[in-house]
Amino acid sequence: xxxxxxxKRNVLVLVAAQAVLGAQMPMIFTIAGLAGQSLAPxxxxxxxxxSLTVIGSMLTATPISAFMQRHGRRAGFVLGALxxxxxxxxxxxxxxxxSFLLFCLGGLFTGIYMSAQGFYRFAAADTASESxxxxxxxxxxxxxxxxxxxxxxLVKATAEAxxxxxxxxxxxVIVLNLLGAFLFLGLSIPKPKAPALGAPQGRSRxxxxxxxxxxxxxxxxxxxxxxxxxxxxxxxxxxxxxGFETADxxxxxxxxxxxxxxxxxxxxxxxxRFGVERVIALGLLILxxxxxxxxxxxxxxxxxxxxxxxxxxxNFGFIGATTLLTSxxxxxxxxxxxxxxxxxxxxxxxxxxxxxGGLMNCAGGSVETGWQLVNMAMLPFLVLAGGALxxxxxxxxxxxx
Numbered sequence: 107x108x109x110x111x112x113x114k115r116n117v118l119v120l121v122a123a124q125a126v127l128g129a130q131m132p133m134i135f136t137i138a139g140l141a142g143q144s145l146a147p148x149x150x151x152x153x154x155x156x157s158l159t160v161i162g163s164m165l166t167a168t169p170i171s172a173f174m175q176r177h178g179r180r181a182g183f184v185l186g187a188l189x190x191x192x193x194x195x196x197x198x199x200x201x202x203x204x205s206f207l208l209f210c211l212g213g214l215f216t217g218i219y220m221s222a223q224g225f226y227r228f229a230a231a232d233t234a235s236e237s238x239x240x241x242x243x244x245x246x247x248x249x250x251x252x253x254x255x256x257x258x259x260l261v262k263a264t265a266e267a268x269x270x271x272x273x274x275x276x277x278x279v280i281v282l283n284l285l286g287a288f289l290f291l292g293l294s295i296p297k298p299k300a301p302a303l304g305a306p307q308g309r310s311r312x313x314x315x316x317x318x319x320x321x322x323x324x325x326x327x328x329x330x331x332x333x334x335x336x337x338x339x340x341x342x343x344x345x346x347x348x349g350f351e352t353a354d355x356x357x358x359x360x361x362x363x364x365x366x367x368x369x370x371x372x373x374x375x376x377x378x379r380f381g382v383e384r385v386i387a388l389g390l391l392i393l394x395x396x397x398x399x400x401x402x403x404x405x406x407x408x409x410x411x412x413x414x415x416x417x418x419x420x421n422f423g424f425i426g427a428t429t430l431l432t433s434x435x436x437x438x439x440x441x442x443x444x445x446x447x448x449x450x451x452x453x454x455x456x457x458x459x460x461x462x463g464g465l466m467n468c469a470g471g472s473v474e475t476g477w478q479l480v481n482m483a484m485l486p487f488l489v490l491a492g493g494a495l496x497x498x499x500x501x502x503x504x505x506x507x
């Protein structure tokens with residue numbers, strides 16, 4: 107009981123951080139492609155700043171995990187917020203001077219925050235009992251519901267507030283990071299103890315990645331997150347390119363992010379009742395439905411429905427895969443496994459993000475064709491994740507690892 111009292115207090119802190127600090131991610135994903143399109147020497151590079159944010163997350167996932175293993179979650183999360191503030195400051199200066207290079211560099215530094223935010227879900231599980239763990243993870247993810255409201259509203263309020271478009275948006279991101287860092291003063295997660303001489307070291311990275319449960323969890327998490335990023339990155343470009351307003355693009359992203367996090371209030375209950383594999387499978391099916399709706403037309407309602415389904419599918423697939431991963435880890439492997447997982451995860455997301463701009467702007471002869479190609483690209487990866495999940499299901503439980 108005492109354990110879950112502490113865990114619930116930590117969850118409240120992490121929910122607040124997800125809401126306040128997390129608001130910068132829908133803000134950046136809404137405007138970075140549009141700003142990049144105006145600064146880039148070639149339209150094919152419009153989403154490069156977003157891609158570099160994801161690459162920054164990939165490059166810093168393992169170092170931040172190791173830093174948290176040594177200095178604790180609080181120090182790691184404050185470091186992430188400072189990285190977000192620096193990234194926004196460089197991005198703002200890039201906008202002010204019209205430098206695409208500086209704007210991209212700012213995106214790379216923003217990846218430090220994005221990487222740290224990815225560990226909120228693991229931090230929620232650190233002090234939770236086994237029965238409370240799925241709920242703790244899903245409740246922290248539910249904090250993104252507030253960020254889905256706050257972020258796009260700040261975009262609408264700040265996008266044209268200064269002479270240089272989007273400059274005020276990036277300045278507001280700096281403020282969010284500096285204020286949000288103080289939330290972690292309320293976090294109470296003990297620093298991991300240094301392993302005693304002769305203590306179990308756990309499995310190596312090679313052994314971990316060969317463990318069936320861990321391998322399938324990583325595949326499903328990476329596919330869910332990468333496909334969500336692939337489509338979301340291009341959606342503002344597609345909405346505006348099809349004749350709608352920047353405010354419409356912000357509203358579509360807002361609906362998407364709401365759908366990403368709203369189910370988190372009951373995702374943990376669904377996992378506890380129906381099993382984690384079934385919830386992941388449901389997420390993959392919903393992602394496929396999102397692609398089908400997007401390919402059916404480019405009316406505004408198509409964008410809304412497709413992006414809402416994209417958010418729902420991500421929620422079930424990603425939270426389910428995270429729960430599956432944490433069920434297979436040992437305490438001494440926590441930092442090693444989580445860093446490895448997020449390195450692979452953000453590696454896949456980086457490829458998806460970079461591919462998104464190329465498919466959208468350069469692979470087709472029109473905005474509509476580019477948008478079709480973006481959504482068609484989902485299919486092989488959904489087949490991969492679905493096949494991996496079926497393979498795990500077919501194995502005897504004692505051979506899953």
